[in-house]
Amino acid sequence: MAVDPTCVHCNEADETCSHLFFNCNYSKQIWQALVGGILKGAFTTDWNDIVTMVSSDRLPSTKQFLLQYTFQATVHAVWRERNGRRHGEQAKSASLLAKLVDKTIRLKLLMVDVDWPMNYMNQRFFHPDFLPHQLAP
Template sequence: MYCDGRMIHMESSLFGVHRSLFDFTALGHAFILWLAIQGGIYTQTKLLSFVEDLDHLFFACPFSERVWNALHAKCNLPWVQRSWLDTLSWMEQFRGRSISSIVIQLIFVASIYAIWHERNAWTHGEAPKNESTVIQDIVFTICA
């Protein structure tokens, strides 16, 4: 991945994540995904000793779950709540270069970024967005 001519190395084979997850994404989105894979996202557990981990942040939180449900419905994919590691494994089936695989990869990476960004905004006192606004942001990111 390149940024202003400098190479940024991201180990993409961790947890079975294929490099293609990083191929079509904006640098900021790919960086947040890479941080999450590395266990470097500061969740509430790490910040304030509350009970929040990547499973809760990205999947078990009611807000996140509504976002995933809506996005999966838009793509005509059934939503099955998974753990973080199970989701990374599930994404392995979309490692190809077909249009549907690329779109699902983009949805995944943009969703991880948007959910993290929204939680981060809440943590720092910004007014919360509703899930329909976050979903629109994700769709806009993918289509931009």
Template sequence: MENLDSPSRIIPPLSVLILRRRLPTRDRLRRWGEDVPTACVLCSDGIENHHHLFFESEYSSSIWQTFASQIWDNPPTDLHSAAAWILQQHQPPNANAIALIKLIFQSSIYLIWKERNARNFTVVSSPTHALDRLLRDRLLSIKPRPPPAEYLLRFFLLIYRPP
């Protein structure tokens, strides 16, 4: 039986695969003997591995920095530092902020992986501001906590300033 406090119960499966470096990025495909290019499909500037794909490429860096910096003054700039901060067991100063940063983290990962696959298998590309729409749609579906907590969407709209 799985421990209810394990990271896989707190973080969705795609995020767990990324934290464990289990997604089939180009560096892993090459280790498996596949003949694929090493260059990152998002920026063509680095070797596509988990860290580069989700935090170093220009596309992913702009997504993460744009949204996370609305909550943190200096958001972590690597995958494991961001996950460690999110999973800290201390009481956050603002419950809405921690809920929103978890959603931003998960949605960023989803959007970046989706974009990577779209560029690999189709010619369709999405702008980096697609995360704004994804977040707003998700936040609309979340019911507010009991008073005095506010709607997460309202909190997001109060803090987020589009570039």
């Protein structure tokens, strides 16, 4: 049985790692919603640039942790959504998947034992007023 190499999210390009996770319009919307506020002018959807950023220690430690965990959670969610679609599950919109990933990240932050102030999640890039309207609670 031949597997269709076309991306199940957009049906416009072949499914490569770069396309599936960050260049596909669907994934790009999710990534932008989740890290646009953290990366600001450094925001990118280029796979190599993202891997370099996630692997480096150029950002302050708190932002680096958030970027790394958001990367992991986003890749996992997009992959699960891709598999669900391939196996006949109903598609989730990019905004819904971004909300689900955002919730996963927030729950993880509540469990992390850190030296940061407990009000960290209220800082600007996670504050509801700063999030795009589709992610605000």
